[in-house]
Amino acid sequence: MLKTPLYRLDSTDPQARACFSCGMRGVALFGVLGERELDQIHVHIVHVQRAAGEPLYEAGEHGDSVYTLRSGIVRFERVSERGDRRIVRLAGCGDLLGQEVLLGGPYSDDAIACTPVALCRIPAHVVQALGTLHPALLRELMQRWQRALQDSHVWVDELATGPARRRVLKLLLKLGEYAQGSEPIWLPKREDVGAMLNLTIETCSRQISQLRREGLITTKGNRQARVNLPALRDALRREDIAA
Amino acid sequence: MLKTPLYRLDSTDPQARACFSCGMRGVALFGVLGERELDQIHVHIVHVQRAAGEPLYEAGEHGDSVYTLRSGIVRFERVSERGDRRIVRLAGCGDLLGQEVLLGGPYSDDAIACTPVALCRIPAHVVQALGTLHPALLRELMQRWQRALQDSHVWVDELATGPARRRVLKLLLKLGEYAQGSEPIWLPKREDVGAMLNLTIETCSRQISQLRREGLITTKGNRQARVNLPALRDALRREDIAA
DNA sequence: CGAGCCGTTGAGGGGATTCAAGCTCAGTGG
DNA sequence: CCACTGAGCTTGAATCCCCTCAACGGCTCG
Numbered sequence: 001m002l003k004t005p006l007y008r009l010d011s012t013d014p015q016a017r018a019c020f021s022c023g024m025r026g027v028a029l030f031g032v033l034g035e036r037e038l039d040q041i042h043v044h045i046v047h048v049q050r051a052a053g054e055p056l057y058e059a060g061e062h063g064d065s066v067y068t069l070r071s072g073i074v075r076f077e078r079v080s081e082r083g084d085r086r087i088v089r090l091a092g093c094g095d096l097l098g099q100e101v102l103l104g105g106p107y108s109d110d111a112i113a114c115t116p117v118a119l120c121r122i123p124a125h126v127v128q129a130l131g132t133l134h135p136a137l138l139r140e141l142m143q144r145w146q147r148a149l150q151d152s153h154v155w156v157d158e159l160a161t162g163p164a165r166r167r168v169l170k171l172l173l174k175l176g177e178y179a180q181g182s183e184p185i186w187l188p189k190r191e192d193v194g195a196m197l198n199l200t201i202e203t204c205s206r207q208i209s210q211l212r213r214e215g216l217i218t219t220k221g222n223r224q225a226r227v228n229l230p231a232l233r234d235a236l237r238r239e240d241i242a243a
Numbered sequence: 244m245l246k247t248p249l250y251r252l253d254s255t256d257p258q259a260r261a262c263f264s265c266g267m268r269g270v271a272l273f274g275v276l277g278e279r280e281l282d283q284i285h286v287h288i289v290h291v292q293r294a295a296g297e298p299l300y301e302a303g304e305h306g307d308s309v310y311t312l313r314s315g316i317v318r319f320e321r322v323s324e325r326g327d328r329r330i331v332r333l334a335g336c337g338d339l340l341g342q343e344v345l346l347g348g349p350y351s352d353d354a355i356a357c358t359p360v361a362l363c364r365i366p367a368h369v370v371q372a373l374g375t376l377h378p379a380l381l382r383e384l385m386q387r388w389q390r391a392l393q394d395s396h397v398w399v400d401e402l403a404t405g406p407a408r409r410r411v412l413k414l415l416l417k418l419g420e421y422a423q424g425s426e427p428i429w430l431p432k433r434e435d436v437g438a439m440l441n442l443t444i445e446t447c448s449r450q451i452s453q454l455r456r457e458g459l460i461t462t463k464g465n466r467q468a469r470v471n472l473p474a475l476r477d478a479l480r481r482e483d484i485a486a
Numbered sequence: 487c488g489a490g491c492c493g494t495t496g497a498g499g500g501g502a503t504t505c506a507a508g509c510t511c512a513g514t515g516g
Numbered sequence: 517c518c519a520c521t522g523a524g525c526t527t528g529a530a531t532c533c534c535c536t537c538a539a540c541g542g543c544t545c546g
Contacts, residue, residue: 080400082483088396100389103382108393131381135374138381139346145388146343149395150351153331156399157323161441164502190525198404203502205526222511222524240325407534433493443535448494465492465543487546494541502533509526516519 028068028120029096029127029144032136041130046121056097056111056119063101065121069093072117073178073186076109077195087196089148089155090114092178096144102127115186160198162239167197168207169236172217172227184224211235271311271363272339272370272387275379284373289364299340299354299362306344308364312336315360316421316429319352320438330439332391332398333357335421339387345370358429403441405482410440411450412479415460415470427467454478 030038048067050056057063059078074091088109091097100108101124131138159170171193172185179185190201190208197204211217216232219225273281291310293299300306302321317334331352334340343351344367374381402413414436415428422428431439436447454460459475462468 078396078400080404082405086400086404088400100392103386103389105389108389132378135378135381138374138378138385142381142385142388143346145385145392146346146348146351149343149388149392152392152395153321156403157321157329157331160399160404161323162325200503201525202504202527205524206502209526444493445495445536446534448492449534452494489546490544492541492543494539496539497537499536500534502531504531505529507526507528510524512521512523514519514521516517 028094029066029122029137029140032140033130033134037130037134041122041126044123044126048119048121050113050117050119052113052115054113056113056117057107058110059108060106063098063105063107064124066099066101066124066127067097067111067119067121069095069097070118070120073114074117075112075114075192077112078109085195086198087192089151090174090178099141099144099148102131102141114188114192159196164197164199164203164207165210166236166239167199168193168204168211169232169239171197172211172225173229173232173236176227176229176232184220184226187219187223187225189222271337272309272365272380272383275383276373276377280373280377284365284369287366287369291362291364293356293360293362295356295358297356299356299360300350301353302351303349306341306348306350307367309342309344309367309370310340310354310362310364312338312340313361313363316357317360318355318357318435320355321352328438329441330435332394333417333421336423342384342387342391345374345384357431357435402439407440407442407446407450408453409479409482410442411436411447411454412475412482414440415454415468416472416475416479419470419472419475427463427469430462430466430468432465 030041033041048056056067056074069091071093074095074097075087076089076091077085077087079085091111097111097119098107100106127137127141131141159167159174161167175185175187188196190204193199193204193208194201199207208217208219212219214235215228216235217225217227273284276284291299299310299317312334314336317338317340318330319332319334320328320330322328334354340354340362341350343349370380370384374384402410402417404410418428418430433444433447433451436442436451437444440447442450451460451462455462457478458471459478460468460470
């Protein structure tokens with residue numbers, strides 16, 4: 001991954017300075033571009049924030065912007081034909097949201113903030129224009145599509161199948177990846193855990209309570225948990241050999 | 244979708260003529276290109292066939308080619324961490340197989356012929372070279388990635404969740420899409436139905452037998468079935484309102 | 487013909503759902 | 517200060533659906 005700064009240090013434009021202070025420069029979509037192109041971008045970029053639970057956009061909505069996630073967690077939801085809500089993926093730091101609108105269509109999922117989030121909103125036409133000039137950007141976009149496809153498979157093959165206990169263990173481990181350092185991890189409400197793992201809220205509650213009794217996790221309120229990662233991995237391994 | 248012929252009619256090259264007779268010209272990857280570029284491609288393309296059950300490539304294998312599926316059905320498999328086989332998607336006529344190798348990585352799934360299949364094998368470097376010259380091709384590629392992502396969601400949200408009866412009904416309807424005209428549809432063996440729907444062989448067998456008793460389908464041997472599509476859709480609707 | 491693969495069917499058990507009842511906790515207003 | 521309220525979480529009991537284990541039948545092929 002390139003370490004090129006997203007925006008020039010000597011700029012006097014306020015948004016440019018804000019962008020420069022952004023920690024995402026290396027990992028974000030525009031990490032592949034040079035300085036010259038970047039100078040022309042920042043004027044189009046708007047910094048956006050959302051509180052936990054607030055929507056970013058909705059499925060079917062005509063989209064004219066993509067988003068780079070700077071901090072927090074965003075979930076992608078969709079409603080199945082049967083009418084039940086499913087969370088199909090999570091986005092974390094550095095992820096690109098809503099890239100499907102670059103092809104001219106609408107957003108394909110609801111995007112909702114799970115925690116307080118900070119994002120950069122980038123007009124689609126900016127990305128499209130840059131893409132025709134810089135094939136490297138298109139390649140980066142394709143990489144991100146491929147990654148989304150991989151994530152999607154992992155999400156359903158590893159999280160939404162198998163015994164309930166295993167699903168919850170895998171989810172907790174995955175949520176650990178989204179947390180920075182040794183901070184307590186974000187714990188979704190049971191209804192959302194159910195929507196991720198395809199379980200009822202009662203089953204989720206039972207499993208989480210069980211893990212708490214076993215001392216593998218300790219909860220701080222309803223939205224935070226401290227996890228014993230090695231123990232969780234151990235428990236997961238025992239699950240898999242038992243089956 | 245453009246109707247430009249993939250290859251020129253007046254060519255004397257045998258492969259070019261074979262390619263010209265290809266029914267995929269309009270829907271295939273290169274449908275977006277003009278005639279001039281196409282003249283330079285066909286020399287690199289090899290026509291490939293596989294019998295039912297034969298692998299096309301395997302996950303992890305270093306890939307140097309993508310494939311356009313001309314006829315038949317191909318399945319993508321992967322082995323989960325628990326060691327069980329899952330069929331994550333089907334490819335039909337006109338689909339592009341293995342496009343992930345265009346990014347330099349290995350194939351991400353096993354690709355196996357479900358029926359006798361005919362394909363065009365295209366070296367990755369050809370697509371990559373053309374991509375730098377013709378942004379339209381890159382856009383087409385991104386479209387296909389997005390479509391794969393959509394399909395992937397549908398596959399798991401609609402096929403691998405819910406009651407067993409519903410899953411089988413949805414699968415039969417989907418298999419109907421891959422069949423041409425009113426021909427009998429291809430019926431996978433029970434083990435593969437199980438790998439698609441995340442059910443056991445026995446459960447699949449019971450459900451299919453039940454549908455047969457209800458007269459919604461009639462089987463011809465073990466690999467073919469004739470389906471009553473309206474009745475199936477009706478049965479599916481009844482499932483959904485009951486729940 | 488026997489071996490092996492595949493599909494079917496039955497009986498029994500287990501794990502998730504369903505239904506239902508409390509519980510905790512924050513917010514509100516008397 | 518405290519009762520009231522509602523949302524979210526927990527727990528229990530009964531049910532149901534799918535899995536597991538097992539036996540058997542049809543078919544192909546050596």
